[in-house]
Amino acid sequence: MNPFGTLLLRDLKLAARSGGGAALALSFFALVAxxxxxxxxxxxxxxxxVAGGILWVAAVLSALLSLDRLFxxxxxxxxxxxxxxxxxxxxxxxxxxxxxxxLSTGLPLTLLSPVLALLFNLDVAPTVTLFLSLLIxxxxxxxxxxxxxxxxxxxxxxxxxxxxxxxxxxxxxxxFGAGAVRLVLDGMxxxxxxxxxxxxxxxxxxxxxxxxAASVRLNLGG
Amino acid sequence: MQFLFRYANPHNFMRLSGAVLPFTAIGAALALIAGLYLxxxxxxxxxxxxxxxxxxxxxxxxxxxxxxYIAIALCSLLSLVWRHPLSDTxxxxxxxxxxxxxxxxxxxxALWGKPMWGTYWVWDAxxxxxxxxxxxxxxxxxxxxxxEDEAKxxxxxxILALVGxxxxxxxxxxxxxxxxLHQGSTVTAFKMAAVYYPPFFTMLLAYSLxxxxxxxxxxxxxxxxxxxxxxxxxxxx
Numbered sequence: 013m014n015p016f017g018t019l020l021l022r023d024l025k026l027a028a029r030s031g032g033g034a035a036l037a038l039s040f041f042a043l044v045a046x047x048x049x050x051x052x053x054x055x056x057x058x059x060x061x062v063a064g065g066i067l068w069v070a071a072v073l074s075a076l077l078s079l080d081r082l083f084x085x086x087x088x089x090x091x092x093x094x095x096x097x098x099x100x101x102x103x104x105x106x107x108x109x110x111x112x113x114x115l116s117t118g119l120p121l122t123l124l125s126p127v128l129a130l131l132f133n134l135d136v137a138p139t140v141t142l143f144l145s146l147l148i149x150x151x152x153x154x155x156x157x158x159x160x161x162x163x164x165x166x167x168x169x170x171x172x173x174x175x176x177x178x179x180x181x182x183x184x185x186x187x188f189g190a191g192a193v194r195l196v197l198d199g200m201x202x203x204x205x206x207x208x209x210x211x212x213x214x215x216x217x218x219x220x221x222x223x224x225a226a227s228v229r230l231n232l233g234g
Numbered sequence: 235m236q237f238l239f240r241y242a243n244p245h246n247f248m249r250l251s252g253a254v255l256p257f258t259a260i261g262a263a264l265a266l267i268a269g270l271y272l273x274x275x276x277x278x279x280x281x282x283x284x285x286x287x288x289x290x291x292x293x294x295x296x297x298x299x300x301x302x303y304i305a306i307a308l309c310s311l312l313s314l315v316w317r318h319p320l321s322d323t324x325x326x327x328x329x330x331x332x333x334x335x336x337x338x339x340x341x342x343x344a345l346w347g348k349p350m351w352g353t354y355w356v357w358d359a360x361x362x363x364x365x366x367x368x369x370x371x372x373x374x375x376x377x378x379x380x381x382e383d384e385a386k387x388x389x390x391x392x393i394l395a396l397v398g399x400x401x402x403x404x405x406x407x408x409x410x411x412x413x414x415l416h417q418g419s420t421v422t423a424f425k426m427a428a429v430y431y432p433p434f435f436t437m438l439l440a441y442s443l444x445x446x447x448x449x450x451x452x453x454x455x456x457x458x459x460x461x462x463x464x465x466x467x468x469x470x471x
Contacts, residue, residue, distance in 0.1 A: 163390045163394055177376075177377060183366055215404075230386060
């Protein structure tokens, strides 16, 4: 088996078997969505109006939960150095970790989103748009998050500084993702927003492995 | 390039900046006095009235806020690609100044917004992207101070600064797009009358000189601090 696939599979297994990574993020996602009506009231019209934004913000925050461990566990037990010595380029290692993170959080969050959209009284058309926007946009969350995770991997309390670093950089994903849902609610096409979101996501997935690899290298090199 | 590296040596930098510093400091003070005097003596705008004075404090702050980020990004590039030793110190020293200019831009914007728009804060595209810029500055400074090993902190911060430099235009664009989604811009184009140019450019000069002065002082302080630390370590060993 090729090294990229091996690493991807290993990270997926680790995510599944240690502390139930996906289940934790999903429960958090659902919990935030449950608290919102308690905060803003049970007006179904209002809830449908804000659903896109709330679920997008909640999805980003849920994906953040497991991000700080993206490189940290491997760094602490030394396996990151062994992986760095393997023939796999560090950029591809970063890409494999981004993909593993997305498959274990971004994708499950996306799959759960229609159920939560139901609780927010969202119609079928905007629900489909929300689903598509999360499907397109959550890889960007994992990719930009990987930069933050690699920059903070040697910090004991990196989990605190990580959101401060990456949340401002993720503003475009939230804007285009939630914007697509709002466009549909207003009876307009969501193509422009989804297209821009796809562009942002592609760019992030394409470029962030380089930034993440550079900062992993500096943390290993000393 | 060679010119830049001549002052990479902290000793050369200390000598040059020590000679330049009094001039920029006095220049900043004079320009600030002249600029403030001019700002308060212009005739009131036919629409904005007396509040036009805020413009001369607000816009240069916003310009400097963005300019400082560009300076940090360039320093970071110098440090990552050419290992220019002083540029890390320069980038770190500039960050709090940039954050201060951003905060000043936001505060004066809010004070201006109250009489103009009737509210301190509107989710206008420009205000929103500036708020995000402030958080980017905070994240950059937090990363610097969180990593103990100074060489590692410098390179990590440089990577973050460059990632931010790529992302800031995208954020700016996306916020503009978001703002036009539901409502047209509430800010009408501000076409300036000729009388408003002298105070504006004087204030811009004052801000630039002030930035140069504070930046040099901060870099010098960092250099002296490092020397003192090295001396103390030498004495202990």
